[in-house]
Amino acid sequence: MGKMLRGILELWVLVVLVTAETDNPVTDALIEVPEVPSEESVPLPLPGMLYPRESESREVRSLDGLWDFAVSPPGDSAKGIRDQWYQDNLSRSIPVMQMPVPSSYNDITTSKALRDHVGPVWYERSFFVPLSWAEQRVFVRFGSVNYLAQVWINGEIVTNHEIGHLPFEAEINSFLVFGGKNRITVAVDNSLLQTSIPQGRVNPVPADNGTAWVQSYSFDFFNYAGIHRPVLLSTKPRVYISDITIKTSISGDTGIIKYSIEAAGNLDGEVPECSVSLREENSTLVAEGDIPGFTGTLKIPDANLWWPRSMSDTPGYLYTLEIILTVPNSTIRDIYRLPIGIRTIKWTNKTLLINDRPVYLRGFGRHEDSIIRGRGLDLVTMTRDYELLKWIGANAYRTSHYPYSDEVMDMADREGFLVIDECPAVDTENFSPELLKRHKTSISELIRRDKNRPSVLMWSISNEPRTSLPGADTYFKQVALHTKTTDPTRPITIALSTSYTQDRAAQYLDIISFNRYNSWYANPGRLDMIVDRVVSEAQSWHKKYNKPVLMSEYGADTQPGLHELPDYIWSEEYQAAVLSRHFQAFDRLREAGWFVGEFIWNFADFRTAQTYTRVGGNKKGIFTRCRQPKMAAHLVRKRYHALGVELDGAQLPGDLEIYAASFLPRDEF
Ligand SMILES: *[C@@H]1O[C@H](CO)[C@@H](O)[C@H](O)[C@H]1NC(C)=O
Numbered sequence: 178m179g180k181m182l183r184g185i186l187e188l189w190v191l192v193v194l195v196t197a198e199t200d201n202p203v204t205d206a207l208i209e210v211p212e213v214p215s216e217e218s219v220p221l222p223l224p225g226m227l228y229p230r231e232s233e234s235r236e237v238r239s240l241d242g243l244w245d246f247a248v249s250p251p252g253d254s255a256k257g258i259r260d261q262w263y264q265d266n267l268s269r270s271i272p273v274m275q276m277p278v279p280s281s282y283n284d285i286t287t288s289k290a291l292r293d294h295v296g297p298v299w300y301e302r303s304f305f306v307p308l309s310w311a312e313q314r315v316f317v318r319f320g321s322v323n324y325l326a327q328v329w330i331n332g333e334i335v336t337n338h339e340i341g342h343l344p345f346e347a348e349i350n351s352f353l354v355f356g357g358k359n360r361i362t363v364a365v366d367n368s369l370l371q372t373s374i375p376q377g378r379v380n381p382v383p384a385d386n387g388t389a390w391v392q393s394y395s396f397d398f399f400n401y402a403g404i405h406r407p408v409l410l411s412t413k414p415r416v417y418i419s420d421i422t423i424k425t426s427i428s429g430d431t432g433i434i435k436y437s438i439e440a441a442g443n444l445d446g447e448v449p450e451c452s453v454s455l456r457e458e459n460s461t462l463v464a465e466g467d468i469p470g471f472t473g474t475l476k477i478p479d480a481n482l483w484w485p486r487s488m489s490d491t492p493g494y495l496y497t498l499e500i501i502l503t504v505p506n507s508t509i510r511d512i513y514r515l516p517i518g519i520r521t522i523k524w525t526n527k528t529l530l531i532n533d534r535p536v537y538l539r540g541f542g543r544h545e546d547s548i549i550r551g552r553g554l555d556l557v558t559m560t561r562d563y564e565l566l567k568w569i570g571a572n573a574y575r576t577s578h579y580p581y582s583d584e585v586m587d588m589a590d591r592e593g594f595l596v597i598d599e600c601p602a603v604d605t606e607n608f609s610p611e612l613l614k615r616h617k618t619s620i621s622e623l624i625r626r627d628k629n630r631p632s633v634l635m636w637s638i639s640n641e642p643r644t645s646l647p648g649a650d651t652y653f654k655q656v657a658l659h660t661k662t663t664d665p666t667r668p669i670t671i672a673l674s675t676s677y678t679q680d681r682a683a684q685y686l687d688i689i690s691f692n693r694y695n696s697w698y699a700n701p702g703r704l705d706m707i708v709d710r711v712v713s714e715a716q717s718w719h720k721k722y723n724k725p726v727l728m729s730e731y732g733a734d735t736q737p738g739l740h741e742l743p744d745y746i747w748s749e750e751y752q753a754a755v756l757s758r759h760f761q762a763f764d765r766l767r768e769a770g771w772f773v774g775e776f777i778w779n780f781a782d783f784r785t786a787q788t789y790t791r792v793g794g795n796k797k798g799i800f801t802r803c804r805q806p807k808m809a810a811h812l813v814r815k816r817y818h819a820l821g822v823e824l825d826g827a828q829l830p831g832d833l834e835i836y837a838a839s840f841l842p843r844d845e846f
């Protein structure tokens with residue numbers, strides 16, 4: 178194993194031991210936090226990691242399904258590593274059960290211990306590799322594993338990865354038995370510490386049977402764990418397309434695509450060649466690179482631009498960029514097809530522009546969360562969510578509070594949703610060099626994955642960080658610089674919750690987003706304390722920084738089916754009234770010209786840690802956790818579609834109003 182890998186391995190074991198050593202408690206409070214350095218070196222781009230797509234030259238096989246699964250015995254979380262469980266069939270070391278992949282393991286069984294487990298769990302399965310693959314490069318790719326993953330194949334360590342919600346892959350030829358059976362073992366550790374992204378604490382707490390190691394975190398969503406997204410085996414030729422970066426612009430009616438392709442795997446003296454072409458959605462060829470080469474420009478007259486929903490009759494138009502790589506005097510040929518959209522993003526100190534037209538964002542903060550599956554990718558829930566987003570007339574959402582799956586992002590590209598793409602840093606505090614390093618890594622990995630997506634409108638580099646703390650200035654200056662240097666084409670934001678009088682980070686952002694719960698956490702029940710407060714806070718942010726402002730969170734917990742007149746907190750009437758008062762504030766703000774969006778918290782009810790403020794989880798959803806509308810959903814639908822008519826000239830859906838009486842105007846928008 179390489180030196181680097183060993184380094185990470187030791188760190189991982191250390192994390193396990195922190196959670197395991199009950200006699201020598203290592204608490205976060207004891208860790209000294211050195212000051213964050215103020216120098217930022219220019220970030221090196223990460224090596225490419227294109228999503229595995231089938232083509233004439235590439236095969237993709239899913240390893241999803243039921244895996245063997247086991248938890249380390251209570252009180253000895255390091256046992257699996259110490260006893261090298263990965264060396265042999267897992268069931269010889271410990272009794273196993275079947276666990277579906279992808280999914281969170283927490284809510285599937287009836288075991289409280291498993292739901293609330295802190296520390297490592299183990300997954301294993303077998304798979305066959307055909308002899309024909311010996312001529313190819315073989316990779317294994319995990320869409321995401323939360324939080325730490327260590328992967329062995331046939332007993333040998335292959336890779337490890339830290340930070341959930343982001344993909345990782347490894348080339349595995351040297352570990353495989355071609356034309357035979359193979360075994361893949363994955364250890365997953367969900368412990369969150371003060372230096373992980375997001376942060377948490379694992380502390381010893383006296384319990385009836387001794388000491389319990391308790392995971393705590395300040396963020397308000399359940400720390401689901403497991404293999405959350407698909408596991409794919411894929412092949413690439415020996416010399417292959419390793420990365421693609423595109424930038425699009427528009428000149429008159431002509432769409433311009435600048436591309437840059439990277440190849441890997443060529444031997445000294447071997448010079449691969451590359452040709453690029455572009456196809457319409459119906460596969461008609463529209464453009465070919467004039468000269469074969471790894472960088473170039475395609476010009477598309479009368480281009481079909483990528484537009485967000487409601488700004489065009491054909492939102493989300495995607496071309497396919499086809500890349501063919503060949504190696505002279507060899508039979509090697511690699512083909513990769515990337516869906517791309519032609520659009521521009523610009524921003525000023527007042528507006529956000531898509532294709533030079535101002536855009537007003539109306540949408541939600543969301544979660545990847547559903548009943549039983551937890552945070553595991555579920556295509557049924559995903560598709561239902563997009564159907565509901567379309568029904569309600571949204572044009573945007575934020576991937577609160579971590580990157581969403583490739584599959585979810587693909588659909589945003591295709592359906593024309595604008596995405597505020599958020600890295601997994603939540604409630605960031607206790608700023609340390611170690612934390613900063615991981616924070617930057619999470620952003621680099623996110624940009625590597627999503628840089629070519631037309632739906633990605635801006636990067637959110639943290640949610641509700643403690644930006645009034647003394648270290649926040651230096652820390653966020655560097656996170657912002659890192660993000661802007663890695664991708665200069667998109668604006669950056671933070672969903673801020675600190676008051677504008679105390680905040681030290683907004684100076685480094687392009688767009689100011691703020692979360693505020695008027696008439697919920699502050700002044701509950703007082704619907705007369707919303708409009709002026711929202712208007713005045715947004716104005717203050719704009720006045721201070723002269724930048725566009727949006728409201729990234731507001732809302733009220735609502736128990737579906739609870740009705741009360743006059744409205745009372747937690748009732749469906751109260752939620753609708755809170756939103757309605759915000760709508761009045763937003764319409765006043767829109768007149769000012771620099772207010773660029775409104776995001777309800779939350780799209781759907783979701784699971785949180787157990788606390789006395791949460792009944793079965795956070796209930797601020799406009800939809801229930803089963804994805805059915807609460808009463809307020811119908812109100813939001815009227816507003817979001819009305820905004821589409823007013824701002825984009827879109828059509829109202831025919832079923833927005835149901836008949837009540839003949840004299841009521843149906844076209845009041
Ligand atoms: C381990 O053994 C069990 C029981 O024989 C079997 O079902 C399972 O497939 C084996 N796992 C691997 C990875 O070979």
Ligand SMILES: *[C@@H]1O[C@H](CO)[C@@H](O)[C@H](O)[C@H]1NC(C)=O
Nearest residue numbers: 251289290384385386387389
């Ligand atoms: C406490 O320990 C006893 C003896 O090992 C065990 O039977 C019991 O289930 C434990 N109780 C809890 C709540 O873990």
Ligand SMILES: *[C@@H]1O[C@H](CO)[C@@H](O)[C@H](O)[C@H]1NC(C)=O
Nearest residue numbers: 457458459460461462463481
């Ligand atoms: C394919 O789509 C393009 C762009 O919309 C259109 O101009 C062309 O006529 C279509 N071709 C076919 C064969 O449908």
Ligand SMILES: *[C@@H]1O[C@H](CO)[C@@H](O)[C@H](O)[C@H]1NC(C)=O
Nearest residue numbers: 446447448449504505506507
């Ligand atoms: C390919 O082979 C031909 C004929 O053997 C030779 O002339 C040429 O230099 C080779 N090209 C490369 C790029 O190796």
Ligand SMILES: *[C@@H]1O[C@H](CO)[C@@H](O)[C@H](O)[C@H]1NC(C)=O
Nearest residue numbers: 525526527528722723724725
């Ligand atoms: C921002 O807005 C002001 C007033 O409209 C304008 O004069 C200025 O040039 C703009 N740009 C910056 C960077 O402040």
